[in-house]
Amino acid sequence: MTPSNVDAKASWQDRFLKATGTFWFLVALIGLLAFVVFVFGYYGPRTATGDYPGWNDKQLIMGYEEGDFWGNLSFAVHVLLAGVMTFGGIFQLIPALRRRFPGVHRWNGRLFLTTAIVLSVTGIGMTWFRGAHLSFVGAATTTINGLMIIVFGALTLRYAIARKIAIHERWAMRTFMVANGVWFFRLSLMAWILINQGPAGMNATMSGPGDILTQLVAYFLPLIGLEIYQAGKRSNNGTTKVLTGLFVIVLTLLTALGIFGAIAFMWLPDLRA
Numbered sequence: 001m002t003p004s005n006v007d008a009k010a011s012w013q014d015r016f017l018k019a020t021g022t023f024w025f026l027v028a029l030i031g032l033l034a035f036v037v038f039v040f041g042y043y044g045p046r047t048a049t050g051d052y053p054g055w056n057d058k059q060l061i062m063g064y065e066e067g068d069f070w071g072n073l074s075f076a077v078h079v080l081l082a083g084v085m086t087f088g089g090i091f092q093l094i095p096a097l098r099r100r101f102p103g104v105h106r107w108n109g110r111l112f113l114t115t116a117i118v119l120s121v122t123g124i125g126m127t128w129f130r131g132a133h134l135s136f137v138g139a140a141t142t143t144i145n146g147l148m149i150i151v152f153g154a155l156t157l158r159y160a161i162a163r164k165i166a167i168h169e170r171w172a173m174r175t176f177m178v179a180n181g182v183w184f185f186r187l188s189l190m191a192w193i194l195i196n197q198g199p200a201g202m203n204a205t206m207s208g209p210g211d212i213l214t215q216l217v218a219y220f221l222p223l224i225g226l227e228i229y230q231a232g233k234r235s236n237n238g239t240t241k242v243l244t245g246l247f248v249i250v251l252t253l254l255t256a257l258g259i260f261g262a263i264a265f266m267w268l269p270d271l272r273a
Helices: 003-048 053-057 069-092 093-100 102-129 135-160 165-179 181-196 209-234 238-272
Strands: none
Touching: 003 069, 003 181, 003 209, 003 238, 053 069, 053 209, 069 102, 069 165, 069 238, 102 135, 102 165, 135 165, 135 181, 135 209, 165 181, 165 209, 181 209, 181 238, 209 238
């Protein structure tokens, strides 16, 4: 095999792997935008009109509580900022926008990191001080996810300030994955239920084996998948690139299944109610 043929083969494998990453992003984009629409469409009007008890029209671990001013304020900030963070995070991942509007990218990045850290702090606070959890497992995984957001976000900012852009971009992607842990959890939950045609291994306190599995998948599999994808891109082995691309396709199909379930059975019914 001539060197030119080797280069052509490697180029095809690189394009295949890149295409699978783009495929995942486009699928995820649909789900992320649907989540943003739900957050602002459901909680926005109720909060703006002072219908705080209306938060509880949707089944929640702990939403509005009479007389709990700080707890209710934390919940409102947490929920509404989730929509802001998700929307801002989408734009951070589009290379064309980063290149064409670098100033917007920098300020939007600051907004994304700020909202992500505020969400982490309020989420951990509500989990342990407001009792917004059903089991220790749920509280622990949520807390670990929140701490990862804070640490990853700090490293993302550190390398941006140091102008180590390649390292900064890697940590920014990691931050994006963990910052959307709540979104991934809903997808993981619905994908599990649809695959098993029911809530297999789940219980009312979300402490069953199925519950634990979906939480671990939601908070750690996206991050692991990202690391595998990035390692595949750096690899010089064509077979590794192809296998990595196939792995990403499997993750994309699972993501699409979870998005379908979340839209059809979690978000759309509440918006129609």
